[in-house]
Amino acid sequence: MAGPGQADPRPLSPHLQIWKWHWTMAGSIFHRVSGVGLYGGSFLIGAWLIALATGPEAYKFVEMIAFSLPGQLLLFLWSMAVLYHFANGLRHLIWDGPMVGFKPGVASLWSMFNFAFAIIGAAVIWSLASFF
């Protein structure tokens, strides 16, 4: 072990900023990012439910925020985070259960699919929700 004031001459392990981004890495990072986002989002969904139980004025206030432009944007991001975390979480269960999908090619494709699922899925849900 290096003493005080003396730099350790051994090379450092690679840090995040010098890694070449690839699909499986992005897939893993966004699982955590979407999870943390959903943690915050659940407090907003909770606020909706609490307002509904509180009364019409409280509900009107939450509705006003939810239907504003920032509110709609936040809800769209929330739906994307739900779909991504759902798809990638299903993949985690498949990894842990039947233990398939570890081959590099398959793993990369699967990551791409999960991102596409989240983006296209959110777009489909929002267009369906505004039509019906």
Add this chain to the structure above:
Amino acid sequence: MTTSAKTVRGLGAAGAGTQHHIRQRVTALALVFLVPWFLYSIIHACKAGYEGALIWVAQPVNAILLILTLSAALYHMRLGMQVVIEDYIGKSGTRQALLILNTFAVIALAAATILSVLKIWFTAGA
């Protein structure tokens, strides 16, 4: 799932065994079924306005599924946030404080939201 006592007795550096991992998976498994229902329902409830949303929550099946979704999701996210805190917060005091805050925040949210569902359900029936 059992592991031989000899191997788990020490519990390693984390101070905990496989229980956390298994619970994260079991709640995930429940959410595989609950989340699609929740997404479909919440959109309908939100579009129905105040009265419509009340009627929706007051349906027994919806109230039960809502409480199950809340319980599974909140437990799942408490476990998830715990790992994030343990990974990134090195200082022991800060880490302990955040871990406790995580637990408090999630339990407070669970209590408030589940009581809200029950309140709507009971008042609609009266």
